[in-house]
Amino acid sequence: MAEPLIEVNDLRVHFPTDDGLVKAVDGISFSLAAGETLGVVGESGSGKSVSFLTVMGLITRPQANIEGEIIFKGQDLLTMSQDELRSVRGEMVSMIFQDPMTSLHPFYKVGDQISEAIRVHQRVSKQEAREQAVEMLRRVGIPRPDERADQYPHEFSGGMRQRAMIAMALSLNPDLLIADEPTTALDVTVQAQILDLIDRLKEEFNAAVVIITHDLGVVAEHCDHIQVMYAGRIVESGDRNDIYYKAHHPYTWGLLRSIPRIDDTDDKERLSPIKGLPPSLIFVPPGCPFHPRCPYRFNKCDQEVPPLLPADGHHASACHLSLADKERIFKEEVIVRS
Amino acid sequence: MSVQVNERPNAPSTPERTPLIRIRGIRKLFPITRGILIQKRIGDVHAVDGVDLEVYKGETLGLVGETGCGKSTLARVIMRLYDATAGTIEFEGRDVTKLRGRELREMRRDMQMIFQDPFASLNPRKTIGTIIGTPFRLHKTVPKNRVKPEVQQLMELVGLNPEHYNRYPHEFSGGQRQRIGVARSLALRPKLIVCDEPVSALDVSIQAQILNLLEDLQQEFDLTYLFIAHDLAVVKHVSDRVAVMYLGKIVEMAAGNTLYRNPKHPYTGALLSAVPIADPDLASAKKRIILEGDVPSPIDPPSGCRFHPRCPNAQFPKCKEDDPDLMPFHEGQVAACHFPLEDRAIIATPDP
Numbered sequence: 001m002a003e004p005l006i007e008v009n010d011l012r013v014h015f016p017t018d019d020g021l022v023k024a025v026d027g028i029s030f031s032l033a034a035g036e037t038l039g040v041v042g043e044s045g046s047g048k049s050v051s052f053l054t055v056m057g058l059i060t061r062p063q064a065n066i067e068g069e070i071i072f073k074g075q076d077l078l079t080m081s082q083d084e085l086r087s088v089r090g091e092m093v094s095m096i097f098q099d100p101m102t103s104l105h106p107f108y109k110v111g112d113q114i115s116e117a118i119r120v121h122q123r124v125s126k127q128e129a130r131e132q133a134v135e136m137l138r139r140v141g142i143p144r145p146d147e148r149a150d151q152y153p154h155e156f157s158g159g160m161r162q163r164a165m166i167a168m169a170l171s172l173n174p175d176l177l178i179a180d181e182p183t184t185a186l187d188v189t190v191q192a193q194i195l196d197l198i199d200r201l202k203e204e205f206n207a208a209v210v211i212i213t214h215d216l217g218v219v220a221e222h223c224d225h226i227q228v229m230y231a232g233r234i235v236e237s238g239d240r241n242d243i244y245y246k247a248h249h250p251y252t253w254g255l256l257r258s259i260p261r262i263d264d265t266d267d268k269e270r271l272s273p274i275k276g277l278p279p280s281l282i283f284v285p286p287g288c289p290f291h292p293r294c295p296y297r298f299n300k301c302d303q304e305v306p307p308l309l310p311a312d313g314h315h316a317s318a319c320h321l322s323l324a325d326k327e328r329i330f331k332e333e334v335i336v337r338s
Numbered sequence: 339m340s341v342q343v344n345e346r347p348n349a350p351s352t353p354e355r356t357p358l359i360r361i362r363g364i365r366k367l368f369p370i371t372r373g374i375l376i377q378k379r380i381g382d383v384h385a386v387d388g389v390d391l392e393v394y395k396g397e398t399l400g401l402v403g404e405t406g407c408g409k410s411t412l413a414r415v416i417m418r419l420y421d422a423t424a425g426t427i428e429f430e431g432r433d434v435t436k437l438r439g440r441e442l443r444e445m446r447r448d449m450q451m452i453f454q455d456p457f458a459s460l461n462p463r464k465t466i467g468t469i470i471g472t473p474f475r476l477h478k479t480v481p482k483n484r485v486k487p488e489v490q491q492l493m494e495l496v497g498l499n500p501e502h503y504n505r506y507p508h509e510f511s512g513g514q515r516q517r518i519g520v521a522r523s524l525a526l527r528p529k530l531i532v533c534d535e536p537v538s539a540l541d542v543s544i545q546a547q548i549l550n551l552l553e554d555l556q557q558e559f560d561l562t563y564l565f566i567a568h569d570l571a572v573v574k575h576v577s578d579r580v581a582v583m584y585l586g587k588i589v590e591m592a593a594g595n596t597l598y599r600n601p602k603h604p605y606t607g608a609l610l611s612a613v614p615i616a617d618p619d620l621a622s623a624k625k626r627i628i629l630e631g632d633v634p635s636p637i638d639p640p641s642g643c644r645f646h647p648r649c650p651n652a653q654f655p656k657c658k659e660d661d662p663d664l665m666p667f668h669e670g671q672v673a674a675c676h677f678p679l680e681d682r683a684i685i686a687t688p689d690p
Binding site: 043044143158159160187188189190191192193195196214215216217218220221240241244254255257259260263264265273274277 | 404405511513543544546547549550553568569570572575595609615616621622626
């Protein structure tokens with residue numbers, strides 16, 4: 001891997017609440033280089049959004065207990081002051097959110113919202129900022145961008161709004177774009193357009209991209225590296241062929257088996273959902289957090305937390321099963337369908 | 339889960355094909371008015387514009403399409419929640435388009451609906467017991483003192499703990515709430531259940547649990563489903579036949595596998611090519627039909643074939659002037675297109 005753009009070391013984000021300490025993120029480490037796309041997969045409450053909101057500096061002390069390091073271009077974001085962070089946000093890291101309906105301000109024209117972001121960070125005149133905003137709208141594929149810039153968000157369709165959000169996020173040419181469920185609220189055809197757009201812009205801007213999603217299909221088509229999160233931890237990480245053709249963690253197997261696939265030839269085959277529900281992040285099960293739902297658990301699993309150990313290259317998984325068992329189970333029980 | 343798990347029989351191609359629902363020429367226009375005191379009608383939203391459809395007993399008919407294509411409106415017209423502007427709806431051979439009052443209420447026992455949003459479709463101030471028991475109280479199919487045991491039986495059936503009878507919706511997770519919605523829809527032992535995006539709001543592992551539950555219940559109670567979703571993979575998995583809607587019309591209908599292998603309508607092809615496949619090699623091997631722009635406004639739908647402004651295969655002036663009818667292709671497949679796609683145009687998978 002090339003020189004990492006961002007390196008996260010043993011990040012923990014815990015929220016103190018009246019009911020107890022919510023361990024939303026519990027010791028994750030990863031790195032990402034420029035030009036790469038990282039897919040982060042997991043169910044609601046697995047800590048995937050919280051990790052990256054922390055990277056963005058949108059979750060800070062004292063609202064949460066944050067430990068670990070987020071090294072971005074050699075600087076630790078967690079030791080920066082709010083003022084310093086403000087210059088990082090937008091110029092170096094920016095984020096697009098799931099819901100394009102609520103992330104634009106309904107009272108302001110779309111063009112003004114984008115030029116405001118530009119003017120906060122750059123010394124440019126209103127006129128120049130507007131020209132840049134229109135140019136960005138054009139680059140994200142909005143037809144007649146100069147007219148569109150003077151419209152309000154309600155005049156945009158869902159896909160158009162998400163494009164406008166991407167235009168805003170990229171207007172300062174950041175090094176890292178974090179997309180938190182960017183297409184969950186959109187139709188598949190629009191989803192395909194938006195994901196292609198992100199791919200294309202990644203090349204154009206030579207940025208690193210993080211796509212947070214619960215859709216294993218989205219990551220299969222658009223991500224180089226994938227990490228699977230469960231209960232605030234990374235349970236498996238690897239490149240996409242590792243995850244789809246050689247997955248090692250029972251939770252990843254569960255995810256792969258529970259999605260109906262368009263390429264299934266036998267539709268009457270039953271899905272195998274993962275039993276039970278994700279655990280409470282206050283009372284995380286001892287040992288491996290997945291053990292209460294895991295069909296392959298054995299005596300060690302509720303005693304020791306399995307470390308995230310590399311198997312080959314950068315394919316790593318946090319599971320006590322032996323590598324031979326993992327490979328056998330994956331071959332015999334997981335890929336039987338294709 | 340307490341429901342017995344049975345193998346599903348093969349697709350119901352042989353059994354007697356009696357349509358449970360037969361709709362003919364259904365149109366639903368929503369007027370657009372201008373003015374406050376004197377309202378002038380200045381146009382219509384053509385939400386559903388001429389749909390013929392049969393849903394056979396015991397089958398699952400899937401309905402897919404993008405936002406705004408009219409799939410939910412069609413479902414609500416079938417449920418008689420909206421009155422159709424034109425066309426007829428037959429339920430078990432009887433015309434129910436114009437039923438009113440008591441007759442309509444009685445018919446509704448046979449048709450129930452499961453909604454998309456498990457958070458908005460349950461009254462937060464009522465207990466689960468009250469919510470699931472409401473159909474019994476309204477239709478008086480069960481004497482008052484029997485309501486509670488009946489409700490608890492339903493709860494057990496859908497995999498909820500009957501001891502949670504007195505809990506409120508906020509105490510349940512999304513998947514459990516959807517189970518509550520399923521239990522409520524089953525209370526009157528309906529013949530048809532319309533599922534309007536029942537799993538779109540759920541996490542993948544929970545989604546699979548609900549889909550399996552729906553399959554089990556179909557077996558156990560001989561249910562017929564009209565299953566609406568925008569996720570082609572989910573629809574294909576649950577459905578015997580899939581109908582694709584675009585701007586108020588059905589553009590193609592076929593068995594899921596036929597649709598997947600040999601889509602005929604370019605719109606079906608585009609939908610199919612946009613579905614992300616959780617298999618990197620297969621994903622990169624598929625052909626892409628990228629649609630430009632958004633669905634046109636249903637207020638003033640395009641002339642001729644409604645898909646022509648976005649269609650990669652459109653030939654002019656034919657497609658702009660002549661609205662294609664549904665034509666038969668492979669067995670059980672119909673599509674409305676002048677220049678249909680070739681076989682295996684999107685995904686070149688070998689026959690099983």
